Each structure stands twice: as structure tokens, then as C-alpha cells.
Amino acid sequence: MENKVFIILTDTGTLFTKMIKYYTRKPYNHASISFDPHLTDVYSFGRKSERNPFIGGFVKEDIQDGLFKQARCAIYCCEVTDIQVQKVNRYIKKIEAQKHLYRYNLLGLFAVTVNKQIKRENAYFCSQFVATVLKECGIIDFTKPLSLVTPHDLQEASNFQLVYNGNLKEFINQIEPQENGDLIDSAII
Template sequence: MKDIYLLLTKSDTFVSKAIYLMTQDSYTHISISFEENLQPMYSCARKYTYSPIPAGIRNESFEKGFYNKNQHIPCALYKLTVKKEIYYKAKFILESILNHSQDYKYNLMGLILCKLEVPYRRNHYYFCSEFVSEILAYSQAIELPKLPCLMKPSDYLLFEELECLYQGNIGELIKYRDLC
């Protein structure tokens, strides 16, 4: 058995605040990692710390960038334990996307339609939870209750298969992660 890690966050950026206003969800962003120390960790997010655009597939680092400068934001870390074959299949799907990461863009239209519960899938476009959900669905790591393009970060709070490892803020998580 192997573990896949999901980090849910809610920052105080304009995009996160706008998502929160539309959804009232506890968390507005999700990232995925295949390592206990969460590095590397990936999502579809901003490419630059101080600007929401451009956005695309990103390696989200605790040592530099957005999380390093925003350690106060709330987060929750979850673990999904899967069979080795599924773990490596999910990792392969991620690596296939990473090999062409420059071709992927942020799916703003999909994000808006997700709130309206209208499925909208575009090739090479993702929002964060669509990105993570597609990896998990296509690898059969977890059975989703809806299409990846309709999944929100907060939907992951409802999965019994996920074990909550931590709830707090990013700064404390970084300290916790360093103990792993």
C-alpha cells in the first residue's frame, strides 16, 4: 500500500476570496503530492507569487513562493491509502501532464461553470480541483461522486477514504512536515 496526499487551503488572495464568496466553502484550493513531506506538491495555480495570472500546472513549494510568504492561511492535510499499482498509475498520469505542463492553462470558464454545476471540459485546461480529481479518477484511486470538472476542493471533506492528518495553518504544517 502507498499514500497519496491532498492539501486543502483557503488563502486571502482575490481569486480565493471570489471562490469563497460564490461557494462559502471552508477550502478553495487543493494540491496533490505523492510524498509524505509534500515535496514536490502539484496543482493548477498561479505561476507567480504576486499575480493570479498567468496560471497553470505548478510545483507548489513551501520553501519559496506563495506558501512561504503566506504561512497564516488555513489548511487541512489528508492521506489517501491505495494499492501500489494505483499509486504508480496516478503518479504516471501526473508525470504525463508535467511533461507537457507548458501546454496547460487555467480553466476559468470551467471554474465558473463548476459553481453552476454545468460540466465543461476543455483539453489542456484545468482549475485546481479538476486537475487533482482527474488524476484520482483516471487512476481509479477514488470513486468520485461527480465528474472531475464538477469537483470542488471542499468535496474532498466528504470522502470516508481520506484520513485527516492535520488541520491548522500552513506555517504550522511546514513545522509538522519537517518532523516527518
Template sequence: MKSIYILLTKSNTYVSKTIQLATADKYTHISISFHESLQPMYSFARKYIHLPLPAGLRVEPLSQGYFKENDFIPCALYKLDVEDEVYEKAQLMVLQMMDHADIYKFNVIGLLLCKLNIPLKRQHHYFCSEFVSEVLIQSEAISLTKDPSLIRPSDYLNFQELNYIYSGEIRDLVETVKLNYVNV
């Protein structure tokens, strides 16, 4: 068995605040990692710290960039235990996408339609939870009846397959991960 890590966050950006206002969701962003150190972490996110667009497939380091500058934001970390072959399939899918990261774009239209419960699949376009859900569904890590384009980050709070690890602020998570990783 191996573990896939899911990090939920709610930032203070205008996009996050707008999503939270429209949905009342506790968390508005999701990232995926294949290592307990949470490095690297992948998601569909902004390219530049202070600009919402352009956005696309990104590596999101916890101790650099946006998360370092905004280490006070709330987060929740979960772990999904899967068979080795499922883990490898999910990781390979993400790594292959990263090899061609420049062709992947942020699915702004899909994000808007998600709130209206209208599914939209656009080739090479994802928003954060659509991306994570697609990876987990395609790798058979989880089975969902809902279309990936309709899944929001806070939906993951209700996925029984996930094991809760931590909730608090990013800065404390970074310290916890560092301590745990150093002590392994």
C-alpha cells in the same frame, strides 16, 4: 500500500476570496503530493506570486513562493491509502503532464461553470480540484459519480476514503512535516 497526500487551503487572494464568497466553502484550493514530505506538490495555480494569471500546471513548494509568503493561511492535510499500482498510475499521470506543463492552461471558464453546476471538459485546461479529481479518478484511486469539472476543493472534506492528518496554518504544517520527515 502507498499514500497520496491531498492538501486543501484557503488563501487571501482575490480569486480565493471571490470563490469563498460565491460558495461559502471552507477551502478554495487543492494540491496533490506523492510523498509524506509534501515535496513536490502539484496543482493548477498561478505562475507568479502576485498575479492570478497566467496560471497552469505548477509545482507548489510549501517552503517557497506563494506558500512561504502567505504561511498564515488555513489548510487541511489528508492522506489517501491506495494499492501500489494505483499510486504508480496516479504519479505517472502527473509526471507525464509535468513533462508537457507548457500545454496545460487554467480552466477559468470551467471554474465559473462549476459554481453553476454545469460540467465543462476542455482539453489541456483544468482548475485545481478538476485536475486532482481527474488524476484520482483516472488512476482509480477513488470512484466518483460527479464529473471532475464539478468537484470543488471543499468536496474533499466529505470523501470517506481520505484519512485526516492535520488542520491549521501552513507555517505549522511546514514545521510538522519537517519534524516528521527528519525523524523517519
């Protein structure tokens, strides 16, 4: 079975994401990463409470619940080596085990709007986290500082291919488990 890493870009339609979308003029404003073909293990930096966008940090997301129920999405995948997927797994599990040490980089998110690089230790916004995982694990070598990477930059990554674009709930409803366990391959773009 091939190893794949998935980038999930979403627009949940919340007030906070509408403000970001108004500024960026891009369709997606949140980025997550998964190395699980079933997309049951999805990771990002985002809100810890559905009701408060300002309290955030490392999160394991349930893309079938909460804010994701009505989300639009674009899902991209990239084939990776066994070593790369092991690195991704270790990197994310290390952060997950120490998630109390990490926080959401709200200041860095606002710095992106003025193209100002702000490095904060143990603080990420969603696309910064995804970009960091991809770079640290040898999957993508970004040309811009990771603290300036946006969901749109991830969408433009040449080694990732689009596998689905549309309503996230519809994607989840239409995928059927295959014999090899790879749900993504059964989805219609």
C-alpha cells in the same frame, strides 16, 4: 512502508481566493495533490505567478513559500497500492513533461458556480485536476462530473482521512523526520 496519496486543501487569503470563498462559503478553495510523505512534491493547477491569478496552468508548488506562507490548510491522506502510486506518479510526470500544452481552466471554474459542466481539452482548475488524477489512477470513482468537483467535494471523500487542520506554516514547523521518513505520521491533528 505504506504508500499514501495526500490531498492538501488551502486558503491563501488572496483577493482571488476571498472571492471564491465568498461564493462557496467553504473554508478551503485550493486543492493540491502529493504522493510524497514529506510534501516536497506537491502538484496542482494554479497561478504561475504569485502576483497574477489569471495566468495559470500546471504547477509544482512549494508549500513553504510564496502565497502558502500564511495559508490555512487541511491535509488528508489515503492508503494506496503500489500500482496506484505508480499510476499517480506516471500521470503527473506525463503532464509535467508536457506542461506547455496545459492551461488553467478559468472558464470551467466559473461554470461550476452555475453547475454547468464545461469540458476543455488540457485545461483544469485545481480540484478538477486532483479529482482527475484520483479517478484516472483508480483511487476514487466520483459520482459527479470531474469538471464540477470542488475542494469541498475532495474534503468529503470517504477514503481520505484528515491528518491535519490549521496553519500550514505551523504544520511544517512541527513535523519532524521519523526514522521511516514519514513526516505526516508525526503531525498532530
